[in-house]
Structures are given as C-alpha cells and as structure tokens.
Amino acid sequence: GAVVSQHPSxxxxxxxTSVKIECRSLDFQATTMFWYRQFPKQxxxxxxxxxxxxxxxxxxxxxxxxxxxxxxxxTLSTLTVTSAHPEDSSFYICSADRANYExxxxxxxxxxxx
Amino acid sequence: xxxxxxxxxxxxxxEGKTATLTCNYTNYSPAYLQWYRQDPxxxxxxxxxxxxxxxxxxxxxxxxxxxxxxxxxxxxxxxxQPADSATYLCALGFxxxxxxxGTGTRLTIIP
Numbered sequence: 001g002a003v004v005s006q007h008p009s010x011x012x013x014x015x016x017t018s019v020k021i022e023c024r025s026l027d028f029q030a031t032t033m034f035w036y037r038q039f040p041k042q043x044x045x046x047x048x049x050x051x052x053x054x055x056x057x058x059x060x061x062x063x064x065x066x067x068x069x070x071x072x073x074x075t076l077s078t079l080t081v082t083s084a085h086p087e088d089s090s091f092y093i094c095s096a097d098r099a100n101y102e103x104x105x106x107x108x109x110x111x112x113x114x
Numbered sequence: 115x116x117x118x119x120x121x122x123x124x125x126x127x128x129e130g131k132t133a134t135l136t137c138n139y140t141n142y143s144p145a146y147l148q149w150y151r152q153d154p155x156x157x158x159x160x161x162x163x164x165x166x167x168x169x170x171x172x173x174x175x176x177x178x179x180x181x182x183x184x185x186x187x188x189x190x191x192x193x194x195q196p197a198d199s200a201t202y203l204c205a206l207g208f209x210x211x212x213x214x215x216g217t218g219t220r221l222t223i224i225p
Contacts, residue, residue, distance in 0.1 A: 006157075032211055043203065043215045044158070093157045097211050101146055105157035 003027050004096050006106035013084055013113055020080045021109045023094030029074035030096035034103065035067070038091045050077040084113045116141050118216035120204060126222045127194050135189040135219045137204035143182045144206035148213065149189050152201045161202075162189075194223045 003026040013019050023033055031052045036044040048069050049057040056069035066088075068080040077096075081088055089112050095103040121136035137147070146165045150158035164171045164180045164187065171178045177190040191198050201220045205213040 002160075004157075034212070043217045046212060046214075049212060091155075095157075100163070101148075101207050101211060102160055102163055103148075103211075103213060104160060105150075108155070108157045110155070 002098050002102075002104040004094065004104050004106040006094055006109050008109060009107060010110040011112070013111070015085055015113055016083055018080055018082045019084055019111060020078055021092055021094075021111075023077045023079070023096070023106050025075045025096040025098075025104070028096070028098050030098065031074060032097045033071060033077040034095045034097070035069060035077075035079050036093045036095070038093060038108075044093065047079075081111065084111070086113045089113045116206065116214055118204065118206060118214060120202075120216040120219045122219055123217070124220045124222070126224055129194060129196060129223050129225050131194055133191040133194045133198070133221055133223070135202050135204075135221065137187040137189065137216055139185050139206060142208070143185065145209040146207045147178075147180055147187050148205045148207065149176075149178055149187075150203045150205060152203055152218065154201075158203055191221075196223045196225050199223050 005024045007022045033050040035047045038044050047062045050069045050071040052071045058064045071077040091108050093108040095105040117140040119138045127133040148163045149161045152158040162178045164178045175192045179188045199222050201218040203218045204216045207213050
C-alpha cells in the first residue's frame with residue numbers, strides 16, 4: 001500500500017510555455033500533499049504544501065504565481081510551472097501524507113526547459 | 115535556522131558489515147525524525163520514523179536511534195548487501211507534517 005504516482009516522469013518544453021505535473025495517491029486518501037524540487041546532488045527543498053479544498057501554502061522564496069498548485073481531490077494534486085525558463089529545469093517530486101506523519105513520495109518528474 | 119548534517123557525503127562499506135549513518139541537527143529538537151532511501155532519478159522511499167520520546171526503532175535489518183541530548187540520530191543497516199547501495203536521507207518533522215531534509219549520504223556496499 002501507500003503508492004504515489006506522478007505524471008509525466010519526464011518532460012521537455014520550450015522556454016515560455018507552461019507544464020502541468022500530476023501527483024496521485026493510488027491507494028489512500030491524502031488531505032495534504034507536498035511539492036519538492038531537487039537539484040543534482042542536493043537535497044529535497046520543499047516548495048509548497050497542498051491542502052485539499054484550500055489554497056496551497058508556499059515556502060519563502062517560492063513564487064506562487066509561477067508554480068500554481070491545485071489540490072482538486074483527496075487523491076490528486078497538480079503543479080503547473082507557468083512561463084517556464086531554463087532555470088526551472090529540475091527534478092520535481094511530490095509526496096502525500098498518509099497517516100502518522102509518514103510521507104510517501106512519487107517517482108519524480110524530470111523537467112528540462114530549452 | 116535549523117541545520118541538518120549527515121556525517122559524510124559518501125560512505126563505502128564491505129558487504130556483510132554494518133553500515134552506520136549519522137544525522138546531526140542544531141537548534142530545535144524535532145517531534146519526530148524519519149529516514150528515507152533514494153535511488154538515482156527516483157523519489158525517496160520511506161524507511162523508518164522515530165519519535166522524540168523513542169530511543170530506538172527496528173525494522174528487519176534496519177535500526178534507528180534518536181538521542182535528543184546529543185541532537186543526533188544513527189541509522190544502522192546490518193548484514194549489508196550491494197542492493198542496499200543508495201543515498202539515505204534523514205528528515206526532521208516538527209509536528210506540522212512538513213519535513214526538513216538533510217543532504218544525504220551516498221552509501222556503497224562493496225561486494
């Protein structure tokens with residue numbers, strides 16, 4: 001149990017376009033999901049906390065108008081990178097809180113902006 | 115601000131030996147501490163959670179200790195195998211579900 005999926009697993013887009021990444025909890029409901037980004041050989045940096053039915057909470061320094069988060073249901077959260085630029089290229093990972101503070105992570109999405 | 119240090123960036127251990135990874139933190143003690151395994155190009159996989167009032171937790175060949183006086187957690191893998199080779203991350207939680215991750219230790223088990 002506790003499977004989280006992400007789609008797509010990798011995406012290449014042109015500068016100025018928008019990209020949507022989906023995060024789904026497949027076998028449990030998650031009122032809270034999290035979005036992280038990870039640069040090569042670095043740790044995970046929390047971008048935002050996504051709450052079902054309410055606005056996301058963004059970490060300091062993360063532009064909420066650039067990284068749009070929608071938590072439409074108890075099993076789906078989406079991250080849209082708007083007007084992407086090469087510096088947005090990174091590994092984006094979501095996680096879902098199942099219970100007792102155990103977080104289960106998706107396999108990640110590799111975004112490359114050309 | 116909270117700092118988390120994991121003992122070394124890379125650790126090589128002979129197969130069959132016990133691998134010990136260290137996670138040290140400064141400032142505030144977390145309500146709980148978690149350990150994750152991450153393989154290249156993949157998301158982290160949850161391994162163990164230990165709460166502030168627990169000294170030790172075990173799961174199969176894994177053992178975690180938590181010393182709030184030393185502000186340190188130790189993560190042990192006994193009878194290590196090449197398949198245990200991965201990056202291991204510690205993460206601190208302060209009761210609001212958010213986690214703060216360490217930079218990780220890349221463990222290599224040498225056959």
